[in-house]
Amino acid sequence: MSLREMSTTYGASPGGYLWAVLEPAAGITLLTMVFSLGFQAPSLGTNFPIFYATGMIPFLMFTEASGKTALSLLFSRPLLAYPRVTFLDAILARFFVATMTQLLVAYLLLTGIWLVFDTRTLPQLPVIALAFLLVACLSLGVGVMNAFLFTAVPLWQRAWSIATRPLFIISGVFFTFESVPQPYRDLLWFNPISHLIGLLRRGFYPGYDANFVSIPYVCGTSLGLLVLGLVFLRRHHRTMLDG
Template identity: 30%
Template sequence: MGAFLKAISVKTRIINALFIHSILTEHGKSKIGYLAALAKPLFQIVMLTTMFTFLGRSPAIGDNLVLFLATGIIPYNLCIGLTNKMLQINKSSRNILNNTLATPFDISIAFLLSETVIILISAATILIGLGHFGYWDYRVDSLLGILLITITSIILGYGVGLLNVSVSAIVPSYEKVWKILSMPLFLMSGVFFVADQRFPAEVIAILKYNPLLHIIESMRDSFYRSWESTLFDMGYLLTFTTIALLTGLLMQKLTQKRQRV
């Protein structure tokens, strides 16, 4: 038991050191780097709100365009932002893997923490601010729904990220392929629209296989009292997320030697 606790203590210190290294590498030691990272989602929301207002677009749900876009952009960034961030592991961590006791799994956890902490702080600031101004109600069921879908978004992003890191360790050019494949996701995941209000049944039948669409629909379902998603399927989302995580962990285990090369 003592040996086990000691091993856990050592592993915790390693991950903590990697977490700090990742934060400093990404954002530097100045406050400006952190402020820029925190403001990035807000900047995205403000820019899109300005553009849609200029084009005369109104939100598909409710009467506040900022809230509608925020409930799409934030869960999207949580998932895809983490996935894309983890693709940097093979390039940025080679020296760490070759010169420390750290494993690829340790580094992936550090990346998970460093990426999600910044996004969660920014998201909480934005959503609490919108709630303060009365754009949505703080309700227990709403908060539980938001928490559940936030955790699911992070786990899905982590699982797909692990899978991508493993594949790119075998096929280095895969990173470019993923960037091309993931580009349409921003347009196909419901960030700007509500699928059943925009597309015919034939298109929706295809879009329903996109787990990000379920995540965003669920997030909005938690925010809007007067609207209930007809597409969200928790069973499908949890199944997809579990498979992605387990596959990612298995592939990471199988390719960890390649990640050290």
């Protein structure tokens, strides 16, 4: 299943894996160019590329991994007709390939920026690893829940796409959580992606505590969605796919 996912998603066209790296790199470059014209320094630190990379990379990893996972049942519907192929096989294959690809992209981009620029950051590997682990957990939870909803309620796929479009703006990619005025800051706290971005930036910037980050909140949200999605899928996946 994983090999099929790799060949169909990234191997179907020339440069598939290369584009996976170029897309976030181009986004970071564009943000750096635009905001460096109006500001002398980013909201945190002195280097624009590393600031936007620590915001954009976890966000793109979440959207890519959760999106691939959510479409796993629809994507693998013909294979699920075979008794030996379960819905978990389809979900885990899509999730694993998307997550591993995004982790490789994150490693290449963050390491490249850190080596090329004077970022004045001090990476703390345990904190960075924890941040990416939580991104993967949230992606899996949201993806599994949406895998059920996309199949059971086809209209939900379009509704989810519309509802999540503002996430890029309200997740803290362009700014720090602390710079948001009240009462909007309290509302932003309920966005788990902002916690993930804050935690990753804590791993790069010495002295940035990101006290708002709640690991139990992210874990609870991820686990709750995962368990709920698996329960619904276990009970109804055959009925939905046959229908």
